[in-house]
Amino acid sequence: MTKVLLIDDEESIVRVLFISLKSDGYDVLTAYTGEDGIRLFQKETPDIVLTDIKMPGMNGIEVLKAVKESNPDAEVIVITGHGDMDSAIEALQHGASDFINKPIRDDILALSLQRAQEKLAVKRKLKEYTDDLENMVQIATEEIRRKSEFLNKLITSSHDGIVATAENGEIVIFNPAAEEIFGYSRIEVLRKKTLFDLYPPDIAEHFRRALSQERGPKPMNWQEVTIQRKDGISIPTGFSGTLLLEGELVIGTVGFFQDLREIKRLEENLIRSERLAAIGQTVAGLAHYIKNILSGLKGGTYTVNVGLDKQDMIKLKKGWDIIQQNVSRISTLVMELLTYSKDREPEYEKCSPNKIVEDVCALMEATANEHGIEFIRDLDHSIGEGMMDPNTLHRSLLNLVSNAIDACIFDLGSEKRWQISVKTSLKDNAILQCDVTDNGCGMSEETKKNIFSSFFSTKAGRGTGLGLLVSRKLVNEHGGDIVFTSEEGKGSTFTIRLPWKGSRA
Amino acid sequence: MAKKVLCVDDDPAVVVAMETVVEESGYTPLTAPNGEEGLRKVRAEKPDLVILDVLMPKQSGIKMYRELKTDQELKQIPVVIHSGIARRTFLRSQEALTEFGDEPVAEPEEYLEKPVEPEEIAETLKRILG
Numbered sequence: 001m002t003k004v005l006l007i008d009d010e011e012s013i014v015r016v017l018f019i020s021l022k023s024d025g026y027d028v029l030t031a032y033t034g035e036d037g038i039r040l041f042q043k044e045t046p047d048i049v050l051t052d053i054k055m056p057g058m059n060g061i062e063v064l065k066a067v068k069e070s071n072p073d074a075e076v077i078v079i080t081g082h083g084d085m086d087s088a089i090e091a092l093q094h095g096a097s098d099f100i101n102k103p104i105r106d107d108i109l110a111l112s113l114q115r116a117q118e119k120l121a122v123k124r125k126l127k128e129y130t131d132d133l134e135n136m137v138q139i140a141t142e143e144i145r146r147k148s149e150f151l152n153k154l155i156t157s158s159h160d161g162i163v164a165t166a167e168n169g170e171i172v173i174f175n176p177a178a179e180e181i182f183g184y185s186r187i188e189v190l191r192k193k194t195l196f197d198l199y200p201p202d203i204a205e206h207f208r209r210a211l212s213q214e215r216g217p218k219p220m221n222w223q224e225v226t227i228q229r230k231d232g233i234s235i236p237t238g239f240s241g242t243l244l245l246e247g248e249l250v251i252g253t254v255g256f257f258q259d260l261r262e263i264k265r266l267e268e269n270l271i272r273s274e275r276l277a278a279i280g281q282t283v284a285g286l287a288h289y290i291k292n293i294l295s296g297l298k299g300g301t302y303t304v305n306v307g308l309d310k311q312d313m314i315k316l317k318k319g320w321d322i323i324q325q326n327v328s329r330i331s332t333l334v335m336e337l338l339t340y341s342k343d344r345e346p347e348y349e350k351c352s353p354n355k356i357v358e359d360v361c362a363l364m365e366a367t368a369n370e371h372g373i374e375f376i377r378d379l380d381h382s383i384g385e386g387m388m389d390p391n392t393l394h395r396s397l398l399n400l401v402s403n404a405i406d407a408c409i410f411d412l413g414s415e416k417r418w419q420i421s422v423k424t425s426l427k428d429n430a431i432l433q434c435d436v437t438d439n440g441c442g443m444s445e446e447t448k449k450n451i452f453s454s455f456f457s458t459k460a461g462r463g464t465g466l467g468l469l470v471s472r473k474l475v476n477e478h479g480g481d482i483v484f485t486s487e488e489g490k491g492s493t494f495t496i497r498l499p500w501k502g503s504r505a
Numbered sequence: 506m507a508k509k510v511l512c513v514d515d516d517p518a519v520v521v522a523m524e525t526v527v528e529e530s531g532y533t534p535l536t537a538p539n540g541e542e543g544l545r546k547v548r549a550e551k552p553d554l555v556i557l558d559v560l561m562p563k564q565s566g567i568k569m570y571r572e573l574k575t576d577q578e579l580k581q582i583p584v585v586i587h588s589g590i591a592r593r594t595f596l597r598s599q600e601a602l603t604e605f606g607d608e609p610v611a612e613p614e615e616y617l618e619k620p621v622e623p624e625e626i627a628e629t630l631k632r633i634l635g
Contacts, residue, residue, distance in 0.1 A: 288589055288590075291589050291619050291620055292516065292589050292619060292620075294619075294620040295516075295519060295589070295619040295620035295621065296516065296518035296519060296522070298522070298620050298621070298622060298623065299518055299519055299521065299522020299523070299525075299526075299623065300518060300521075300522065302522055302525060302526065302623035303521060303522055303525045306525050306529055315525060318521050318525075319521070319522075319525070321521075322518040322521055322522060325517075325518055326518060
C-alpha cells in the first residue's frame, strides 16, 4: 500500500483529505507543521509527500528541500494557494513532481497522486534494471576473473616451460617449468629480461627477424635446443614457438620448452640395455661356434691318437689337418671379434686396388676350382695407385669371395655351371667399386634382412656369423659402404664402394 | 661283412673324425657332406646306422631326418643325431613341422650334443649295433 504523508496547518483540510485519501486506498500519515512532517517522514519513509506551501514555521518549499535531501526518490506534491504561480514554479524547480491549487479538487488530487505513483513505479523499475545491470557486470567480471585464473593455472601447471613476451621481446609470462629449465625465477625475469637475454642465439635471432618483419608469423617447428641454464648446466629441450597475433598485429611471442632430460636418460638406459642384450646374444652365438671348433679338435686329437697307436701315417696326417684347421678357425674368430669390437682408423698408404684383387683371387681360386666353380676376373686396368688402407679391401673382398664360393657350394641339386666374377671399376673417378657376383643359391627375403646381424649365419656351424659385419665395419671406417642385390636360386652381387683419391694407370 | 655306418656332416673335420671312430669300432664308414647326398647314399648303400648333423645349409639335416623317419623302407634304420643345437630345440623344430601338417615322426635312437667325446660315440655305436 502506498504511504502518503500529508502536511498542512489547516486542520479541516487535513481531515477532509485524510478521509478522501484513505478511501482511495492510501496509507495516510498527517502532520500540521513542516517540522513535524519532516520528523514523520524520516521515521516512516512514505513514498509520497503532499505538503501545503504556506505554513507557519517551516514552509512547503523548505519541506520539499528537506525531503529531497533525505530521499531524492520520494515524490513531493505541493499544494499552492490559488494563483500562486511563483511558489508552484519554485517547487517544481526544487524537484516537486506536481502542484495542485487550492481549493483541492478530488479528481485533480487523484490524478496527481496517480502520476506520482507512476513515477515512483518507473523509478523503481529503473533501479531494478540498474541493480540487474550491476549484478550482471559483477557476474561477468567474476567469470572473466575465473577464466583468467583458469588460464593462469593452465600455464602455471604446464609441464612444459612456457615463455611469452611482448612485441619488444620483454618477458611477460614465465611459468614454473620455465623457471626450472632456465634457472631464473619469475621475479628476476618478468619485465626485466627479454627473450634475447635467455634464448639460445639462433632461436633469439629467428624471433628477432620474425618480429621485425610484418609478413605474418612463422612458427618454429619442434626442434631440439640446448638451453644454457643460469648455473651453467646445459638442459636439452624440445622447443617450438611462434609469434602471437591479434588480427594482423604482432602482439608478442611464445616459446614452449619441453625438458628432455628424463627422456634422454631413458634413452640412454635403453641403449645400455640393448647393448647388454646384444652382448648376451653375442656370447650365445660365440659359445655355439666354439662348441663346433671344440668338437673338431676332439675329433682331430682322437684321430691323431688312433694314428699314433696304429702307426698309421695317413690317419695321423688327417687328424693333424683337422687340428690345424680348427686352430685356424679359432684365430679367424678371434681376429674377427677383435676387428668387430674395436674402433679402427684405416691406415692409408699408396697401393693398387687391382693388385689387391689379384692377390685375393689367387688365394681363393684353388678352393673355387676344387668345387667346380669358374673364376672370372674383370679388372679395369686404367685404375692406378691411390691412397687407401690395403687391409680394408683385402679382408672385405676375401670375405665376399669366400661367401660367393659358399653360395655356389650350397646351391645343392642344381645343374648350373657355377661362376664367380670379380670386377673393379671407377665411378666418376671418385668412387672405387668392386663387385663380387656369383650364380649360386642366392638369398631368401629373411636372409637378406639378417645378413648384417651379428652371429647370423646360413652356414650352420661353419661360419662365425661375423664376416659380413666385420667387412662392412672396415669399409664404413674407410668412408665407404657395402651394398648387395640377390635373388633366391639365381645368385647375388655384393659391391664394395670406397672413396677414391688416386691416379689412373 | 662289417656293418655300415653313414656319417652326414657339412664339417669335413667332423666327417674325418667320425670315419675314424667308425673304423676303430669295427664298422665300415660311409660319408656325405649334406642331406641330399646323404639320402642318395642311404638309398644306395642301405647303411645299418646313420649319424646325422641337423644344422647344415638349406636345412638339409632336418629334411633328411624327416625323410628317414617317414619312408617305409628307411624307417627302421637307427639314427644318431650329432649336433651343436640342444636336443630340446631339435625336438621342438620337429614338432613345429608336425604342426604345419606333416605327420609326426619318431624321436632319434640317440641324441648327442656337440662337443662329444669320440669314446662316447663308439659306445653308442656298440650299444645300438652290437
